[in-house]
Amino acid sequence: xxxxxxxxxxxxxxxxxxxxxxxxxxxxxxxxxxxxxxxxxxxxxxxxxxxxxxxxxxxxxxxxxxxxxxxxxxxxxxxxxxxxxxxxxxxxxxxxxxxxxxxxxxxxxxxxxxxxxxxxxxxxxxxxxxxxxxxxxxxxxxxxxxxxxxxxxxxxxxxxxxxxxxxxxxxxxxxxxxxxxxxxxxxxxxxxxxxxxxxxxxxxxxxxxxxxxxxxxxxxxxxxxxxxxxxxxx
Ligand SMILES: Nc1ncnc2c1ncn2[C@@H]1O[C@H](COP(=O)(O)OP(=O)(O)OP(=O)(O)O)[C@@H](O)[C@H]1O
Ligand SMILES: [Mg+2]
Numbered sequence: 005x006x007x008x009x010x011x012x013x014x015x016x017x018x019x020x021x022x023x024x025x026x027x028x029x030x031x032x033x034x035x036x037x038x039x040x041x042x043x044x045x046x047x048x049x050x051x052x053x054x055x056x057x058x059x060x061x062x063x064x065x066x067x068x069x070x071x072x073x074x075x076x077x078x079x080x081x082x083x084x085x086x087x088x089x090x091x092x093x094x095x096x097x098x099x100x101x102x103x104x105x106x107x108x109x110x111x112x113x114x115x116x117x118x119x120x121x122x123x124x125x126x127x128x129x130x131x132x133x134x135x136x137x138x139x140x141x142x143x144x145x146x147x148x149x150x151x152x153x154x155x156x157x158x159x160x161x162x163x164x165x166x167x168x169x170x171x172x173x174x175x176x177x178x179x180x181x182x183x184x185x186x187x188x189x190x191x192x193x194x195x196x197x198x199x200x201x202x203x204x205x206x207x208x209x210x211x212x213x214x215x216x217x218x219x220x221x222x223x224x225x226x227x228x229x230x231x232x233x234x235x236x237x238x
Pocket of ligand 2: 053054076081159160
């Protein structure tokens, strides 16, 4: 198996760690067979990719063999944000390559430098990724991965922008909607939920993210930073 080093790993804040523990517990109570979960949101920047990564870390730390699938084939942030590179120095083979039959799943799942954490990155750019999620290769791939991992998280694009998450979610055991606190109207969240229910997805709940964001003076240099917390609510 190929491996990657995730260079930019900061320990999660106390609040994030606690929120992820609660989330993991709630997911475990949401049904016995829930081991493949999609993460989506109404719009961009809700924090799907942050939550997906933190979930991967939390599940892996809990001793579960965990896979993060980056299914945002249009706008992946994973390798840039976390400084992730393949240890063999070659470009990533990833989800887009597997789904377009240009790569093998065995070359596309990477062991990371976080114990128990594995990543399936996006791989090479494809022009129109949406139909790839509706194909047989995708469902067959998920079946194989479900046998190999204890828990799988799929980071998807926002539902309000592209339909991909609504195609991906019914193939998972459940889907969660990440909501940035004070960022969207509850009616939009409800519409997203109904859209997911219409396609037969199992909506597990919402992750309310960026709770208690506040600006603080930083280092006396008139710089400000935001501190975010996350919590999980049904
Ligand atoms: N809980 C959090 N703690 C700290 N920063 C956060 C948190 N959630 C989101 N952010 C910040 O908000 C921004 C958007 O987060 P992220 O990329 O995870 O959103 P996204 O929903 O995946 O966006 P996109 O729709 O573009 O894929 C990033 O700058 C990220 O660092
Ligand atoms: Mg994202």
